Amino acid sequence: MQIKESKFNGIFLGQRGRRTLLLTENLTPGRKFFDEDLINHKGVELRTWNPDRSKLSAAILNRLKSVPIKEGDVILYLGSSYGTTCTYVSDIVKEKGFIFALDFAPRVMRELVFISQVRGNICPVLADANRPETYKDKVSKADVLYIDVAQRNQAEILIKNAKLFLKDKGYAFFAIKARSVDVTKSPEKVFQEEINTLLKNGFKLIDKVNLRPYQKDHVMVLVQKN
Template identity: 45%
Template sequence: MKIQELFTGVYRIGEDIATLNLTPGSRVYGEKLVSYAGAEYRIWNPYRSKLAAAIRLGLGQLPLSKSAKVLYLGAAQGTTASHVSDIAREGVVYCVEFSPRAMQALLTLAEARKNIIPILADASKPESYCYLLEKVDVVYQDIAQMEQTEILLKNVGAYLKEGGYFMHVIKARSIDVTAEPEAVFEKEIKKLKKAGLEVIQKLRLEPYEKDHLFVLGRA
């Protein structure tokens, strides 16, 4: 078996990508575990995680280091956040989620993964969690709401370090079900640029996700 490191903490194993399991022996969403040379890797499913899809589709850089501080908006049950926690294993992943049901799963995840900090809050009100947060290196947005770009901008303004990165998953159908996805994406990208943010890369996520654009950028 050949293992190649694609980005810090992200590995190619055959046809798959994977992260080094921070909690060996345990799965988060039924993913496959692979042991090699004394280490355990979690296969990262691009149909379950838009960040994995973006990596599979040619993301040019992944701005996550071992010690990164990440603000993750819309963590749900922690599928993608758990892989981010594998990568930023000496850092911290602040997971904002407003569904109490999803929060239950996140709380269980955080018991085992000490770098996950679950925050039950509405990401459109970043001031409501200011007492829990410090400035971060990366903001990741995947809330699938109409105001998703405005919500990203508020959080970037409040919590992203100067020169920090953001990853913005735009779901066209959540913003406007009737408009052409490309027209929606163009409008949202303009909002980012108008706010003074640099757009580094844009990736459509087909075939893994329909009508989604993954945007990597910098403040």
């Protein structure tokens, strides 16, 4: 595979035949957590990042114009699930960074606890993202908010968490699954309404990309807090 650095911090591009892949530098060399391949590149171990399993990978491959996550950043990740995307963000922010990985499902949190024992920059938080006041003493201010909760009121969840935890000028990645918001409306209408809600609440739209063919009726929206 031919590998080169991408224009984004800590993210590499690999070419396997006609297929372009993303990779990150493995924070825990020799260990993998999912079905990724580990590849040695100039003495550094890289992990392949599957766009079918991570909306952030899908968004980057679909040319999201900015990925404002860098080494040392603090991330509040809402809807971490088993931690697939979280582990890649953990690679990008490296040891100096930190991720508060929040989910309300005990089953997935259990897996994330095992991962966090190996990856010291992930802190699992078992909580309901609808109730940020219940974890305000456990979570610090974040450079980046990442939200992928697939809930009807996900824009509201983003706004109230950003108010409490996102630094001024901080960025929020917002994965929108149209069918989770309203099955009766067209996906495009749902996406626009969700974005309008953020704009009315003081966010600036940086980019929006559709996640086809990796995810049906999903977009990744990147906004900045004013």
